[in-house]
Amino acid sequence: MGDTYSYAIVYSIRRDDGSPLVSDETLAAGAERDGLLPLRFRNYGTQVRTSGGGAHGSSWFYDADPADNAIQFVEMMTQDQPLKPGTASVKFQDLSVYTDNDYRTSETLAEGTWRLKFDFAFEDSSISLPAGQSFTLNGMDATLDGVTLSPLSIQVDYTVHQELAWSEDRESGQINAHDREQSYRYFESLPVVITYTDGTTQDLTNAGGGITPGDGESVCQKSRIFDELRPLDEVASVTVGDIVLPVSAG
Numbered sequence: 001m002g003d004t005y006s007y008a009i010v011y012s013i014r015r016d017d018g019s020p021l022v023s024d025e026t027l028a029a030g031a032e033r034d035g036l037l038p039l040r041f042r043n044y045g046t047q048v049r050t051s052g053g054g055a056h057g058s059s060w061f062y063d064a065d066p067a068d069n070a071i072q073f074v075e076m077m078t079q080d081q082p083l084k085p086g087t088a089s090v091k092f093q094d095l096s097v098y099t100d101n102d103y104r105t106s107e108t109l110a111e112g113t114w115r116l117k118f119d120f121a122f123e124d125s126s127i128s129l130p131a132g133q134s135f136t137l138n139g140m141d142a143t144l145d146g147v148t149l150s151p152l153s154i155q156v157d158y159t160v161h162q163e164l165a166w167s168e169d170r171e172s173g174q175i176n177a178h179d180r181e182q183s184y185r186y187f188e189s190l191p192v193v194i195t196y197t198d199g200t201t202q203d204l205t206n207a208g209g210g211i212t213p214g215d216g217e218s219v220c221q222k223s224r225i226f227d228e229l230r231p232l233d234e235v236a237s238v239t240v241g242d243i244v245l246p247v248s249a250g
Contacts (some may be wrong), residue, residue: 003126006225012225014070021071026097027063028052037061037071040106042094046075048120053080056208057190057225078153078225080210088120129238138185147238147245151221152230154204155223156240164213176192186218187211193239
């Protein structure tokens, strides 16, 4: 499934001969880790069509049905720019199992390279919340440009009407105290909280994203792909800074 900026793909992996892919010991280790199996691909990558920009996300293994010989691999990713329908290309290489509790040592379960292609198209499950409001962030004037919400993810777009000036050291890949302070001031300090209809909340203030300074202002994006799917009719509101945005899934 997916939305404007994010997608979730679930792969099932099994041996051709019908024998179990992982041992009972590995399954037991997963049970001790909330179902997350201690497996890894030595290398994998998914290519989908986007409008550019960066991306961040997560992936993990689990066993959806202990009665069969398959395990599942989940990839969840959110992009800075909208996704485009087309063909997805995926490459997996060398499936391994971790043999220690520190996730440092592993042994190969299946060696090889596997490539897949499939249609990358889905109904966009996201909604856009009302935007355009002005607010203040650490004494700076800012505008909320957009909030895109789905059962899968959230993206908050806003513009700070003051241009961030990175230090020269940043170009060399070094992050100093000045850059950390500016990143916090323009980005990390902006509160983003989802309130659900049952009264619980999810604090997304530490969500990922980026800042693009230029022309006297700084365009910012803050996004997070959720750990679990939550239907939109379970969301009461989204709060960005001191702006409360009611959510109506209908």
